[in-house]
């Protein structure tokens with residue numbers, strides 16, 4: 445017998461992947477965990493006849509020769525008996541889109557970091573030219589939308605969007621998708637969100653706006669990740685962390701959400717024993733208190749390789765500069781020759797102003813061309829410290845609508861960082 449299973453707290457991606465596996469592996473039996481997400485439970489109760497799911501107590505595990513695991517790579521998160529794990533000669537087929545190394549040892553696998561696991565399976569369904577019903581296409585699209593936040597999470601890949609297009613072509617019903625994907629904020633979730641907002645505080649680490657919310661909880665509360673997601677959106681911070689401590693069980697659940705690429709939640713969560721993607725992740729820790737957890741995350745963000753890039757790593761130097769008595773005509777030729785749009789004005793190593801192409805509009809008469817640059821330069825210059833981050837540089841440039849920032853240390857100009865330097869870094873335009 446061949447069975448299919450997935451992680452506890454089954455979401456739409458996991459359910460969709462199980463159904464896709466029944467198509468790819470004819471005759472296989474989908475075995476669903478006892479605990480499924482509330483919206484998946486609602487969906488299944490209406491579609492009971494269409495998607496027949498089996499419970500563990502309906503399966504004779506002695507008969508199982510082959511196990512297909514979808515959307516997870518961890519024995520602990522499966523709802524299957526231990527004796528199956530220990531079974532000799534068990535064939536295991538693994539489909540997963542999480543990057544962390546799991547403890548399932550498959551005989552065959554398809555593992556790829558991508559927005560949704562169902563995208564990987566759609567790839568194979570397309571290859572094998574399998575025919576999908578509109579109801580299957582609808583469920584699969586719900587899986588993609590849920591796991592990628594409607595294709596907006598940073599983990600989303602082009603292939604997820606292609607798969608979504610393919611499913612729409614196969615008559616996926618957006619009405620039904622929207623109906624079931626609407627986040628289920630129950631009374632408990634609303635209370636948690638309300639408490640988080642009441643004590644909301646923002647802090648700055650490495651130029652990122654970040655919020656930590658620490659809350660004591662009693663018993664199990666489902667959907668905490670939805671709550672943290674909403675919390676981040678309302679606060680409009682780059683990243684938000686919900687640290688939920690259950691004093692009775694001594695467990696601490698940490699959920700993180702990030703909206704900036706360089707702040708990778710998956711990396712942070714893996715460092716503290718959890719997992720996730722760039723935009724979303726979680727961890728569960730035992731016998732730590734929430735203050736300790738916050739301190740750990742702060743240290744990780746401060747020490748993070750990618751976020752620790754400083755302006756001094758990006759800036760150009762030596763700086764082409766002119767002195768304040770240089771004739772404006774000569775400044776014009778230097779700009780043309782160097783192909784740049786502005787220059788710092790420096791006297792004896794001290795920054796006294798900045799001249800940009802825009803300032804040349806102030807020249808009205810030909811005779812003015814012989815005047816010194818100090819007559820036209822801006823003296824109100826925004827500068828940046830060398831140890832600041834590229835994000836901070838980008839923010840300053842946007843705020844003041846300027847294209848370059850002199851990098852100043854102890855009053856002396858040591859380099860210059862331009863809009864394109866910041867863009868190259870932020871968008872990874874150059875290979876490392």
Ligand SMILES: [Mn+2]
Pocket residue numbers: 457458515541560561591
């Ligand atoms: Mn998934």
